Amino acid sequence: MPTLDARLEAALHLIRADVHADIGSDHAALPVELVRRGHARRAVVVELTPGPLAVARGAVARAGLTDRIDVRAGDGFAPLAPGEADSASMTGMGARTILGILARAGETAPHALVLQPNDAPGLLRAWALAHGHHLVAERLAAGFWTYPVLRFERCPGPDPAYAGLSRAAAVKYGPHLLRAADPLLLAQVRADVARLTPLARPGRPAQDELVAAHDALEWCSNHRQ
Template identity: 45%
Template structure:
């Protein structure tokens, strides 16, 4: 994928459709890569700030794409796109954008929260979206890339057999597919949290979940 860092490459690999909208396109590079690689036929970039709007307009000039000045899904009509992406935002911000116009959110979404991915996973559960794929892209820190498909109110099987609270925090598919890697990362985080002289309520709750997951891990992973 041209001109993409590892984070956006991981996002791009999850997208293949007719019309795709990138919400908060920033520079438009994701849509450029998707269009030039043939993974989408048409792109729509949505921006609510003048400079990123100008950046995306410049990047996408001459391609089968449209750049719109709007706040999130307010810039789309119902059923206009096959899939959408929101990248590089906090989980709480992504959820706010998704909840603002739920009828305009397509059945397929790829979300890349920079923090608090559990907010995104909770949104998906209450909104009838199932977690289809979950990746970690390396960068300044680990970036989760989450792909969801709207499948209705039935229980998402991704969470089956797992500590539900831990799966929300750390990713159900990651816990199943890469248990040793997840275990090692949680062990590092536990060590860091234990060294802090004082923990806020959120960090203390997170540490309790980590302790529970690590204590339940197989002996081979604890060694």
């Protein structure tokens, strides 16, 4: 059974549930560790294609957890009954793939979501702001590149995480990460400033991105502990 890499370890620490669903689990390492370590009493693994489905079933069987982890074939949240899971995770996917799965989820999506996109986390933060989800926690994990891990919960009203921050900077880089002046985030922001500066011109998208990067850098510089 593989151990968790840094990004899945970060996801694990944002999950506490009675029943947790892992969508597109592949090797089932995350749900196995969730159950083993007591972060979830039960888990449901959903896989669309036969190869990963077989890998997940084999991993659960080798862990001796077939009575607590149910591996199901299907697309996204379709194999879940409404209200069956308390929370769900999607890791190792592009942000647009995650958004497509969420768009098809309907009433089967639980109130809590832990998402680890391989790109463009700002798209997920923007989706949450538009769909009644608050960003309650986020982490960065080092790896092949820097992986964001985000926990959203369905809540009424404006998301307080964004109060007092530049909205563009917070959506792009993460309000909790900005407030913490996370070192991995600072490295990312500085790299963005260096990359965008020669590209930025009035009216170009790079100009807006550069303004957000400068806002993020200024916030972190002024609020570092």
